[in-house]
Amino acid sequence: MLSRVYCASTVGVDAKIIDVETHHTNGMVKFFLVGLPDRAVKESRDRVEAAIRNTGSYYPLGRITANLAPADLPKEGNGFDLPLAIGILNMSGQIHTDKLDDTVMLGELALDGKIRPVKGVLPVAVEAAKKGFKYLVVPKENGGEAAVVEGIEVFPFEHLNQVKDWLENRGNIDPLRSNVQEYFHQNGKHNPLDFSDVRGQENVKRALEIAAAGGHNVIMVGPPGSGKTMMARRIPTILPPLTLEEALETTKIHSVSGILESGKALITKRQFRSPHHTVSDVALVGGGSIPMPGEISMAHNGVLFLDELPEFKRSALEVMRQPLEDGSVSISRARMSVTYPSRVMLVASMNPSPSGDWYDPQEMNGTSSMQMQRYLSKISGPLLDRIDLHIEVHKVSYEELSGKAKGESSKDIRERVVEARKIQSKRFMGMKGVYCNAQMSTRTVRKVCKLDDAGSSILKKAITSLGLSARAYDRILKVSRTVADLDHSEEIKSNHVAEAIQYRSLDREGWLG
Structure with missing residues (x-):
């Protein structure tokens, strides 16, 4: 029998959705975990077996193969315990649910079935919402950071049995709500x-x-x-x-x-x-x-x-x-x-x-x-x-x-x-990657930092008489533009340039040679 549960793995500060496929056949008792798992993921099989047995469920005998797809993406971390456990329980007929196709879940399992917090929950929530999933199941301690993402219902749990009850619609469990504006207000x-x-x-x-x-x-x-x-x-x-x-x-x-x-x-x-x-x-x-x-x-x-x-x-x-x-x-x-x-x-x-x-x-x-x-x-x-x-x-x-x-x-x-x-x-x-004056490219500097004759004269005198290096030229123009913005001036005036020149002391001859 085959079961599929969705999890996620972080790559940098983003997340990738992972298919956790679980398959069971008769034969020698063995658990195979494939799909480039790291050591922490490989060790999950022992935690998963103990958690299933200690929560009143049975662990199926025979050959179990768990595949983490896509197979060419390295998997790391401790968040695969929960989806592996749910996959085994669903595959063995101990869970009957229609929610798995709409759910992403992650969490580390203790040997008694408690769900421990994991890293990288926020990127997972962002990616799950982007991919159109309806539900996200996370450890209770990670619920707050996941709930700030709009477009997905977050269900934080602290025990494996609670996840089983939610999947089978036992009890009235509401998703966690978050007031983002309140966080900004408090801080x-x-x-x-x-x-x-x-x-x-x-x-x-x-x-x-x-x-x-x-x-x-x-x-x-x-x-x-x-x-x-x-x-x-x-x-x-x-x-x-x-x-x-x-x-x-x-x-x-x-x-x-x-x-x-x-x-x-x-x-x-x-x-x-x-x-x-x-x-x-x-x-x-x-x-x-x-x-x-x-x-x-x-x-x-x-x-x-x-x-x-x-x-x-x-x-x-x-x-x-x-x-x-x-x-x-x-x-x-x-x-x-x-x-x-x-x-x-x-x-x-x-x-x-x-x-x-x-x-x-x-x-x-x-x-x-x-x-x-x-x-x-x-x-x-x-x-x-x-x-x-x-x-x-x-x-x-x-x-x-x-x-x-x-x-x-x-x-x-x-x-x-x-x-x-x-x-x-x-x-x-409309300029990608430019949010303030310091991030202007050389081409943008030439476009928005035009000087009048008086400003050009002062800058020329600074470059020649004060011994300022060539690298100071663009920096002075950028800072001049900022001084003008603080002055609510559309034009860069001579006094703006003069003030900007004051802040290039390490470029003067005799400082850094």
Whole structure:
């Protein structure tokens, strides 16, 4: 007898529907599992047999063959236990139902029949709804994240017998409902981090506002204790709120990684990831024998903060170049190739020298010019080429620290950022993969960043007299466009260009050579 149950397997941050076909014949007692299963899937046969026997059902004797189709797609994870068990029960005539053709199910089974949570439920729910399935059966702990997807009824269960009862229409079981707007409302409550806590540093806060408004990558250079990390951690509070599409993208990455917080159905806040400078290449961009997302993908639609940038391994920084440019990470293995999104706002910080202070020719005991040059040169030119704003951060004076006046709040700054992003959304409507000024191609820059004579004159003078490199040209134009958007100006004026030029200090002669 043949039975077919539908499951799913994740590939990258997407899912593929898997046919779990179960066939039984007389013969020697044996269980064959085919279809490129990994070790975790192969071990499911022992869990499935114990769960079936311990829930009052009988395990059929003879030769059982389970096929996971398509056969050329590697299967991994622990979500195949439940569909295998239901397939065996249906094949042996212990379940009589007409729901299996409309249902996708997944879950790990304990030996007593309890259903344990699995990774990657949200991508499965999205794919099942896209393929036209009516029902999705998942572990109880994963019900919330699956229920945020519209177009499919989600039934979370905690025991194998509950699934059997639902399939045979015993009891009145309603699908789980989810209020997506409520998740956004709950996470939109007061954030303990706010830019009003930052004393002084008005020029730096202005630069970070520009970076947030245009989605620009930024590096802050300043001595220890000047507030670089403090301000970096507050950048997500001034970024525009996540849209539902962005929230689903972000949650899918955390779901397939298995790090989605228990009981949390949807990530509705922009992520802030700050890996230690000892992080490996794989941990930063993703990979491994079984490919998994790295820190740059975990920060998708949010902020990736690299503190003390020169302390990171050169190889780790180099592998970030392509993901920053493309907005995605492609990982190729012998059996498969996966892609993880990595559209992030890179924020980096560093000291101006090994000693932590700026080079002072008058201070003979301080860091020499040569030492400072060697320290700064640890950052490669190609990586720096992908950073739009260079911000000099100086120490805060006692008067600013002891003053009672609070700085501008994150809420006020965010309102201006959101208005600027609305202008950009309208400008780039219909352009695939372009959502803000930082993502403009060279051709788009030439089209939307035209300068008048005064602006061209200032930019020409900066390139020639300040020693700015050629790579700074497009970056200055992009930042100028963002400054103009914050000023609600359709034209890029000379003062917009002049402000943008201020944020290219690391391109000047004598900095990175």
